[in-house]
Every structure is written in C-alpha cells, then in structure tokens.
Amino acid sequence: MRSLFPGIVGQPRATEGLTRSLSSGRLCPSLVFHGPTGVGKLATAVALCRVLLCGSGAERPCGQCRACRRIDERALLHPDVRVVFPEKLSEFEKGEAAPEGTAATDLQEAQAEAVRNPVWSVLMDRIRQSIAFLHRRPSEGPRAILVVDQAHRMPAEAANALLKTLEEPPAHAALVLVTSSYHALIPTIRSRCQAVPFQLVPRSAIADHLAARRSIEPQEAELRAGLSGGRIGAALDLDLAEFSRRREVLLGLVEELLRRGDPGIAVARAEGIARGGESLDGDLEILMTLQRDLLVCGAAPQRQGGDAVLVNLDLASRLAELADRFAARAPEAIENLEAAIDAIRRKGNRQLLVEDVLLGLLPDPAGPPS
Numbered sequence: 001m002r003s004l005f006p007g008i009v010g011q012p013r014a015t016e017g018l019t020r021s022l023s024s025g026r027l028c029p030s031l032v033f034h035g036p037t038g039v040g041k042l043a044t045a046v047a048l049c050r051v052l053l054c055g056s057g058a059e060r061p062c063g064q065c066r067a068c069r070r071i072d073e074r075a076l077l078h079p080d081v082r083v084v085f086p087e088k089l090s091e092f093e094k095g096e097a098a099p100e101g102t103a104a105t106d107l108q109e110a111q112a113e114a115v116r117n118p119v120w121s122v123l124m125d126r127i128r129q130s131i132a133f134l135h136r137r138p139s140e141g142p143r144a145i146l147v148v149d150q151a152h153r154m155p156a157e158a159a160n161a162l163l164k165t166l167e168e169p170p171a172h173a174a175l176v177l178v179t180s181s182y183h184a185l186i187p188t189i190r191s192r193c194q195a196v197p198f199q200l201v202p203r204s205a206i207a208d209h210l211a212a213r214r215s216i217e218p219q220e221a222e223l224r225a226g227l228s229g230g231r232i233g234a235a236l237d238l239d240l241a242e243f244s245r246r247r248e249v250l251l252g253l254v255e256e257l258l259r260r261g262d263p264g265i266a267v268a269r270a271e272g273i274a275r276g277g278e279s280l281d282g283d284l285e286i287l288m289t290l291q292r293d294l295l296v297c298g299a300a301p302q303r304q305g306g307d308a309v310l311v312n313l314d315l316a317s318r319l320a321e322l323a324d325r326f327a328a329r330a331p332e333a334i335e336n337l338e339a340a341i342d343a344i345r346r347k348g349n350r351q352l353l354v355e356d357v358l359l360g361l362l363p364d365p366a367g368p369p370s
C-alpha cells in the first residue's frame, strides 16, 4: 500500500495504521497522537490534514493543489484547518479582534513558544471558538479539522467542553489531539478517541533522513542523530557549534578529573557549571553522552573508531584513551549523573548535585594509583 505519509520518518506503526484507516474509509474522526516530544506527531497531524483536504482527484496528497500548498507546517493558511496551542491569555484577548485566517501561522514556531512557556495552557475561550469552527460548514473542502497540540495542557473545563464534540462530531469534522502525556488527558477524553502511538525514531532512520532529505554531511548527520535521543526535532534543532564548544569544555574537565583526581578542581568547576543557568540541563546531558560513550569504549575497545554505537563518534580516539580510567568509576558516576539530572529537573540544589557528579569521577583513593 502506498504510504500517505511519505515525509514522516520512523513511525511505521502510526503511519501504516492511519493509511489503512484512510484507504478503507474508516478513519475515526477523533484521534489522539501520543508519544515522546520531537518525533513527528504534529507533522503527522499536518500531513493528515493534507490527505483529507487535498483537491487532487488522483493521488492524495498531491502536494501541488491549492489546498495542499496552504497546509504547511511553516505557513498554515487553509481556512478549514485550525491548530491550537497553549497560549498566553492576555495575548489571546488582544488578538481576538483580528480577522481569522488572514495570516499564515508558523506551527513549529507556535509549538516551540508553547514549550518554552510551560505555564501557558490551552485556553477555554480558544476551545470554545474551535468547537464553533468544527460545527460550521467547512468553507472550501469536505472537512473541518481541529488539531490541539499539547492537549494535556487543556484545563479540565476546556477538556469537558470538547467532550460533547468528541462524542458526536459533525459529519464533516475531524479532531486530532496531540500529546506527550497520554495519561494526563482526562479518561473520558481518552475513551472517546482512537489512540495512535508514536515512538522514538531509530538513530539510523534519523541519520538517513538528515543526509538524504536535508543534505547534511553523513558524519554530521550521524552525530546529530546520535545526540537526538530518537527525536528528529532535536536532531534538526541542535546548535552544533554551541554543542561542540560546551562538549569540549566538559570533556576537558572529565579528562582532568580522571587523570589528576583533585577534589578541589571538582568543587571549583561544579560551581561554574551550576551557575550556567539554563545551560545546566544541557551540560549534564552532554556529560551523560560522554560517560555512556566511555562505557561503550571500555566494554568494546577493539571496536573504537568508526563504531556507530558511540554518540560522540568524532571523539572516538580521545574517549578510548580515557575509557580504562573511567571503567572503575562508571557505575557510580553514571548513577550520580542520572540522579542529578532527575533532581535538577525537580529543582534540587544545583551546585551540590553537580559536585556529586564531578566528585564521582575522581579515582578511588583506596584503589590502584593511576
């Protein structure tokens, strides 16, 4: 069966299921796309809108017709598609007077902004407006489609308002809820929608996509894919220059700690890293990739260099040199780091946590001299 979602990478379960439902004309009008962030859920929802609204008589979506051209993730202009995000109440109130559908919406930007502002929610008034939109006759195509991104950020009031429409949608309506927290949706919403699960994308699929479709050099594609943790969005968004700069600093520190074993350095540098503010989370993630790679090098030294298992492939020889020293510290070091990442996300004492991480790298005083 020809896939109706040719641009979606590494989600065979979701796209094949949707393709089957669409081909047999039995698509459930209320869907929940759920799974990790950055794996293509919103992109798939947009692609679904194209399939449903494409004006071509032959292969859909054609990508060429007037409808297809106006359903674009970077510039949504189609009057029969609404995509709703968590947003700021005061902005919404200001913008309400503006005529609807006159400006193209950049969905990726709107999504990123909603992610950056975790206190925003999907507004009750926006949901009310969207329900009215679904009940109106579509202005051009056969369908009116509402997509609610980060749907778990709908307050109960808004979710309850949607329930009736989910139960008895107008014949022309389709509704897609997109969420990374399926179980944070209220059960009555979940039970009325068909769940479409998304998963982390295999590293090789991301690397192939970056190289083939985005014309990224294979080596860089491999590095981006390895660092993305299975999230194609993260692979594309990564600021590689900034990442490399921080990684160099952190690897230098790991080298120094593993070689010199000076607690004073650990404590002093922990303070600097902890003060890094927003980049702390990123720094610890980089440390994690370095430690995992050291573990891999230590476990399979003969495979170092060009081994695709490493995330930081370009550092293979430097990592291999350190792997032996790290091996003795590995279980504790990795455990400390995981605990710190977790605790910092829950707002622990940054400096003490980073200190633990760095002290965990010091050679054991009772162990063999290095």
Ligand SMILES: [Zn+2]
Binding pocket: 053, 054, 055, 056, 061, 062, 063, 064, 065, 066, 067, 068, 069
């Ligand atoms: Zn088309």
